Amino acid sequence: MSTGLGSSVRTWLAGPPSDDGEVERGEQSDELVAGTALARRAVLGSWVVFAGLTVAFAAFAAADVAVPLRYRALAYLGLMGTISLYHGGFEHVVNLRGRGQGFRFRYLLAYLALIVIAYDLFVLSPVVGLALALSITALKAGHGGLAVLDAVVGTDHLRSRVQRALAVAVRGGAVLIPAYVVDPGLYAMYGGYMVNVFEPGALQPFLWLFADPTVSLVGGVYAGAVGAHLSLGGLRGRFSRSWRVDAGETLLLVAFFLTVPPALAIGVYFPCWYAARGTARLTAGDDGPSTARAVIGRVARGGALPWVGALVLFGLGAAFLARTPSSAAGWVGFYSVAISVIAVPHVVVGAYLDRKRGIWSI
Numbered sequence: 001m002s003t004g005l006g007s008s009v010r011t012w013l014a015g016p017p018s019d020d021g022e023v024e025r026g027e028q029s030d031e032l033v034a035g036t037a038l039a040r041r042a043v044l045g046s047w048v049v050f051a052g053l054t055v056a057f058a059a060f061a062a063a064d065v066a067v068p069l070r071y072r073a074l075a076y077l078g079l080m081g082t083i084s085l086y087h088g089g090f091e092h093v094v095n096l097r098g099r100g101q102g103f104r105f106r107y108l109l110a111y112l113a114l115i116v117i118a119y120d121l122f123v124l125s126p127v128v129g130l131a132l133a134l135s136i137t138a139l140k141a142g143h144g145g146l147a148v149l150d151a152v153v154g155t156d157h158l159r160s161r162v163q164r165a166l167a168v169a170v171r172g173g174a175v176l177i178p179a180y181v182v183d184p185g186l187y188a189m190y191g192g193y194m195v196n197v198f199e200p201g202a203l204q205p206f207l208w209l210f211a212d213p214t215v216s217l218v219g220g221v222y223a224g225a226v227g228a229h230l231s232l233g234g235l236r237g238r239f240s241r242s243w244r245v246d247a248g249e250t251l252l253l254v255a256f257f258l259t260v261p262p263a264l265a266i267g268v269y270f271p272c273w274y275a276a277r278g279t280a281r282l283t284a285g286d287d288g289p290s291t292a293r294a295v296i297g298r299v300a301r302g303g304a305l306p307w308v309g310a311l312v313l314f315g316l317g318a319a320f321l322a323r324t325p326s327s328a329a330g331w332v333g334f335y336s337v338a339i340s341v342i343a344v345p346h347v348v349v350g351a352y353l354d355r356k357r358g359i360w361s362i
């Protein structure tokens with residue numbers, strides 16, 4: 001399409017976009033990988049938080065101490081509904097800055113149309129909706145994570161589309177698969193809460209997905225993908241700095257999601273990893289703000305309107321629910337459906353269809 005909204009997944013996988021919207025192949029320029037001290041500090045900060053929580057939860061497990069489900073669920077709802085949701089809107093504000101009225105209108109229209117389609121999918125088949133929700137969550141984490149690596153650290157060890165696709169799969173999969181392997185029953189419970197928003201019991205015929213041999217198979221394939229990603233990157237990038245950072249982060253994410261209980265882990269991941277690093281990434285560009293205060297001010301101003309809009313939409317959704325959840329974990333199910341419905345256009349329109357820039361542009 002000449003509108004600038006056109007399929008670009010393959011282009012994106014080919015490498016980070018350059019200023020004119022084309023992709024760069026092979027070696028990246030120093031400017032691209034330089035980032036700023038601020039962006040690097042945010043990356044470092046995310047490592048500290050994630051390593052700290054991993055150690056803390058490993059210690060809790062060793063001491064047989066469990067954080068009650070209710071508090072984990074409340075932490076998910078609190079962190080996702082504030083920082084993460086706010087940042088999501090801000091990504092579009094940044095992306096639409098300086099674009100023509102016509103483009104903005106088409107962007108918004110495509111966004112709303114996809115919300116309706118994703119919602120209808122949940123209504124027609126909650127289990128297909130759940131599969132879509134999980135896929136879009138992994139794609140957002142995977143592609144968004146790789147974009148930060150492109151901008152702040154560099155990805156010179158990822159030499160092909162296959163390697164970049166593997167990086168997306170491994171980073172995105174980290175958000176879902178380790179926790180699923182550790183406690184498939186808990187996953188089935190949350191998945192159940194998600195489908196129950198539309199059709200109670202819809203997950204019952206699919207409980208084999210949360211038992212062996214499926215769990216072992218999925219875990220085994222994922223472990224193989226992690227191994228392939230790390231070894232291919234190491235060999236092709238000659239164990240360069242970017243490979244060491246990528247490998248360290250990938251293993252940190254896997255350890256985090258193996259140790260921290262799932263809803264809490266996802267609730268920490270999107271605000272404290274995806275949003276924090278995505279915001280810091282902006283400072284790695286030429287025209288981005290360069291102090292923490294300026295960055296926070298810009299996010300606060302830019303994200304307010306879409307945040308209120310999303311909260312109103314979610315509020316309306318909750319008000320018209322046929323069955324109001326009766327527990328905090330039940331609300332996690334509702335919120336996960338709601339955020340996934342808007343995450344579909346977030347990723348598809350905001351990244352894949354936006355050929356020129358996209359929410360993860362540098």
Ligand SMILES: CC1=C(/C=C/C(C)=C/C=C/C(C)=C/C=O)C(C)(C)CCC1
Nearest residue numbers: 133137187190191262263336339340343
């Ligand atoms: C809570 C939770 C789940 C679902 C989470 C989802 C679907 C989150 C979506 C987040 C998005 C799209 C964030 C965007 O910023 C699972 C994996 C079923 C089980 C474990 C707990």
